[in-house]
Amino acid sequence: MRNPFLVFEDIHRTPRQKLFRIGGVRWTATPYAWLSPLFWCALGLAVAWAEERSVGAGSWLVGGVTYGLLLYGTNVVHSVGHIVAGWLVRAPMTSILLTATRDVTVYVRRGAALPARTRIARAAGGPALNLLTGGVALVIAELVHVEFLWSFGIFNLAIAIWTLLPISTLDGSVIWTSLRPKKSLSKARIGLSLIVVATVFAILFGREHALAWDSLGRLFIVGALSILAGLGRRWASIALGLVVATACAGLILGAAQAGTSSPWAWLFGIDAVLFALGYVWFLAAGGGADG
Numbered sequence: 001m002r003n004p005f006l007v008f009e010d011i012h013r014t015p016r017q018k019l020f021r022i023g024g025v026r027w028t029a030t031p032y033a034w035l036s037p038l039f040w041c042a043l044g045l046a047v048a049w050a051e052e053r054s055v056g057a058g059s060w061l062v063g064g065v066t067y068g069l070l071l072y073g074t075n076v077v078h079s080v081g082h083i084v085a086g087w088l089v090r091a092p093m094t095s096i097l098l099t100a101t102r103d104v105t106v107y108v109r110r111g112a113a114l115p116a117r118t119r120i121a122r123a124a125g126g127p128a129l130n131l132l133t134g135g136v137a138l139v140i141a142e143l144v145h146v147e148f149l150w151s152f153g154i155f156n157l158a159i160a161i162w163t164l165l166p167i168s169t170l171d172g173s174v175i176w177t178s179l180r181p182k183k184s185l186s187k188a189r190i191g192l193s194l195i196v197v198a199t200v201f202a203i204l205f206g207r208e209h210a211l212a213w214d215s216l217g218r219l220f221i222v223g224a225l226s227i228l229a230g231l232g233r234r235w236a237s238i239a240l241g242l243v244v245a246t247a248c249a250g251l252i253l254g255a256a257q258a259g260t261s262s263p264w265a266w267l268f269g270i271d272a273v274l275f276a277l278g279y280v281w282f283l284a285a286g287g288g289a290d291g
Helices: 035-053 059-086 114-143 145-162 171-179 187-229 234-257 262-284
Strands: 017-022 026-027 093-098 102-108
Touching: 017 035, 026 187, 035 059, 059 093, 114 145, 114 171, 187 234
Parallel strands: 026 093
Antiparallel strands: 017 026, 093 102
16 A cells, blocks of 8 residues: 655554544554654744744744644644544544654545545545635634634645645545546646645735745745656646746746735736646646656
8 A cells, every 4th residue: 555645654564652542533653753743843934934034033933833833733623524524424534643744544444445425525524624624714813813813724725725636645536536436647637736736825825925935836836847847748848948937927026026015916916827827738738648
């Protein structure tokens, strides 16, 4: 069985330590699970740095750790969603394995032995609870004007979008293969998924922090395109050129937007949309197609 995405330990051979049991679900951990808080705090520090680079080191550390805790909270919400979904479809989870990065769910009956609708409902439970929690948090944040609730809401929505991508071992791949069992997950679909995520992030955060979020988004896409470019097709080269061109445009717009208001920010948003459309064209033209 393949190792889950973004899990670096070999979960099939690494020993597991029992922690506790809640609601019939056993929580276990690998020997490297103690690195998980550091992993999430590192992500939080990256978010804090991208959001505001002019603050002092102390404020950056506090903000980064806070974001890290909120991000880990979204991870817990996601796991609870899978637990509840397993109960509802009578295919319950047996345990949750804590690793150095993300949590891994373990079920009584594996996917192949279950009806498609059960697999879909169980896989959708985590993202669904993230979407619900994120939406509620954003509504409350608007009513009471609490900044950390807004961040918690955005993080939940981001995790939901991420886990619904059709990448192998993520929830999206389970849903996709259950809906279309004869269709494989091509590299093109994975690339398109990453493009959508980067564009969503760019539009959400670009209006205030265009330069920082654009840089992170482009790096994310360059990683995806490195997979596609490895196919050696001329369309991949054209697409990689689009990355460079739109990245330069984004950097110029981001720099110009600093110290100004909405016009440059909306131009950045248009740039992000064009970026996505360019890659849709790339995929439709055949770049990234298998064979």
